[in-house]
Amino acid sequence: MIESSPPLDLNSRYAYFLLCDHFAATTAVAEGDGAIRGFLGGYRPPTRTDTLFVWQVAVGDSARGQGLAGAMLNDILQRPENEKVRFVEATVSPSNEPSRAFFKRFAEQRCAVLEEGPYLEATDFGESGHEAETLIRIGPFHDAMNP
Numbered sequence: 001m002i003e004s005s006p007p008l009d010l011n012s013r014y015a016y017f018l019l020c021d022h023f024a025a026t027t028a029v030a031e032g033d034g035a036i037r038g039f040l041g042g043y044r045p046p047t048r049t050d051t052l053f054v055w056q057v058a059v060g061d062s063a064r065g066q067g068l069a070g071a072m073l074n075d076i077l078q079r080p081e082n083e084k085v086r087f088v089e090a091t092v093s094p095s096n097e098p099s100r101a102f103f104k105r106f107a108e109q110r111c112a113v114l115e116e117g118p119y120l121e122a123t124d125f126g127e128s129g130h131e132a133e134t135l136i137r138i139g140p141f142h143d144a145m146n147p
């Protein structure tokens, strides 16, 4: 599913297994009709445990536009392990409109400020043709248990 969700980078199966195991509290997999329909992989950065960093979020083509990405994010934020989370961060590429719209909508729903600043330049990715990645930070939202 990640492979067919450009512009996401496909990582190794091993990396996804580790994320789902070691960071299970901040990761969600949505299933339907026996297949994976959505994935949100994230973690709390060790020096900023009030923050959920969304590493990758993807919803399969046929399930888009139905609130699945938002449902996975809200599900993670409502877990007891994440009750102290007050910020959501993610990096987005400038041309990824669905992703930008998704995080903007999330900020609106939480009545939270969305700040955006530079993070990685295109040149940081060498000759791969990868776009720049800007850092989005949303928050603080006051009570993660009651969006």
Ligand SMILES: CC(C)(COP(=O)(O)OP(=O)(O)OC[C@H]1O[C@@H](n2cnc3c(N)ncnc32)[C@H](O)[C@@H]1OP(=O)(O)O)[C@@H](O)C(=O)NCCC(=O)NCCS
Pocket (backbone or CB within 6 Å): 005, 006, 007, 008, 055, 056, 057, 058, 059, 060, 063, 064, 065, 066, 067, 068, 069, 070, 071, 092, 096, 097, 098, 099, 101, 102, 103, 105, 106
């Ligand atoms: C971004 C992505 C995860 C959104 O998944 P989704 O389940 O369709 O998103 P949701 O239905 O939860 O949408 C929530 C809000 O995001 C916005 N949004 C989502 N997709 C959008 C699109 N294609 N165009 C414009 N706005 C969009 C809408 O404002 C929507 O709220 P609304 O329905 O109340 O207007 C999905 O498009 C995807 O997998 N894209 C490819 C991978 C990717 O770019 N991931 C993000 C970078 S890590």
